[in-house]
Amino acid sequence: MTLSNPWFIAAVVGVLGVFHLELVATFLNLAQFRHALPQRLKEIFPDETVLKAGEYASKSARLDLLRSTLSVAVLVAFWWVGGFGAIERWSSGWGWGEIKTGVGVIGVLLLVQNLLSLPFDAWDTFKIEAEYGFNRTTVGTFIADRVKGLLLTALLGGPLLALVLWFFQTQAHAVLYTWLTVAIFSIVMAWLSPRLLMPLFLKFQPLESGPLRETLLALAARLKFPVVDVSVVDGSRRSSKANAFLSGFGKNKRIALFDTLIEKHSTEELEAILAHEIGHHKCRHVPQQLVLGLLESGLMFYLLHQALQSKAFFQAFGVAGQHLGLGLVLFSIVYQPASLLLGMVTSALSRRHEFQADAFARSACGNKPLMTGLKKLSLDHLTHPNPHKLTVWLHYSHPPIGQRLAALEA
Ligand SMILES: [Zn+2]
Structure with missing residues (x-):
């Protein structure tokens, strides 16, 4: 030294x-x-x-x-x-x-x-x-x-x-090979993570049919955003802090809302939050x-x-x-x-x-x-x-x- x-x-x-x-x-x-x-x-x-x-x-x-x-x-x-x-x-x-x-x-x-x-x-x-x-x-x-x-x-x-x-x-x-490997790994993980990894930590359940589900799906349709699934995540098992996320490539978009988010917000607010998430994709x-x-x-x-x-x-x-x-x-x-x-x-x-x-x-x-x-x-x-x-x-x-x-x- x-x-x-x-x-x-x-x-x-x-x-x-x-x-x-x-x-x-x-x-x-x-x-x-x-x-x-x-x-x-x-x-x-x-x-x-x-x-x-x-x-x-x-x-x-x-x-x-x-x-x-x-x-x-x-x-x-x-x-x-x-x-x-x-x-x-x-x-x-x-x-x-x-x-x-x-x-x-x-x-x-x-x-x-x-x-x-x-x-x-x-x-x-x-x-x-x-x-x-x-x-x-x-x-x-x-x-x-x-x-x-x-x-x-x-x-x-x-x-x-x-x-x-x-x-x-x-x-x-080595630099090039490592970089390519990490690039492929990150893309595969972005695809795999909501399907395989997140369910190891969180429970995903389909959002029950009703006015909220209809409003969210109608918004997605209006914005020409192909949603295949809307689910609720049991974030409340860990924290009262709320969150929303969207995932998926191509025609397989999945929306997931934390139960804590649904608990505290009106349908109009949830619709606007989803519009924000769709905005990221658009x-x-x-x-x-x-x-x-x-x-x-x-x-x-x-x-x-x-x-x-x-x-x-x-x-x-x-x-x-x-x-x-x-x-x-x-x-x-x-x-x-x-x-x-x-x-x-x-x-x-x-x-x-x-x-x-x-x-x-x-x-x-x-x-x-x-x-x-x-x-x-x-x-x-x-x-x-x-x-x-x-x-x-x-x-x-x-x-x-x-x-x-x-x-x-x-
Ligand atoms: Zn955002």
Whole structure:
């Protein structure tokens, strides 16, 4: 570990830089609660709701801060005492060959990371979310979800990871092959996930016939949107927070509404929310996001390739050889700032898409029902009425409520 190693400098500056940027963003965002709200928002958010939203935001922020401080501290300490070099020596004793060893090392580290995050996630769900009346998850469901998630990661991610490591070990054009494999994998998963994976976690039932089903199907027909199925999802088993989603390619669109959404909204509001979702499809937002994601992953694999070929990259973390599996883990540390920057680009595109989908819903159903629906969602979820710009740039996939309402009214 030497200060003349550019990888070492980049990694240290990156890890500490990202940590401090998030810290500043969190403080600025919480400080927003001390400023008076713009008039438009004052009319929507009663004082006691703003107060409660402020408490909720600060409790969540404190937990996130503790989580990120500890994870940076654990990382730096582990790095400092030569932990990565120790993993290299330990795993070379397995005698497994490079690819199997790589999958094993990544598997062990992911499992450790998962265990370390467990108490924070549990506190978030059973303490904070419960205190504000959002949590409906039982301990049994919480554990089952985690176990299922880990099994799926191992079953789907394990073979994919082995293939990627094999490309990097044997192929001159590893970047291209990895990129193509990940592209095909993401498209297949987008298709498979609502059919095979989501039903492992959520129960889908056809929406019973009645005025709501008729209204939604009539809207889809009016907008020339081929819907084959409208279902209700039992989101209420986990959280009182509501959601809606649409999936499907070509002529097989499926609409799924969370039961919590149906519980709280009028037929007109649900119609407008569906129109918004259909807007995403009509404006081709899904393929645009997919293309952007693929461009970003192409860049990432190119940089990964550069890192894996450099001895100095491994030396920056106290690793003597060029261990492929560890290389992927170490790269995820160096890559943090780039990942944050690219995430900002993705979120900016997503916020633009939200405005477009809102405009589509307005032309289909008028602006009233979507506006009342959005206001209800914001109040129910205790969202930050007036988030700071920096937090919006860093993390918001949806524009703040005030901006959406202003655009709908304009
Ligand atoms: Zn949307």
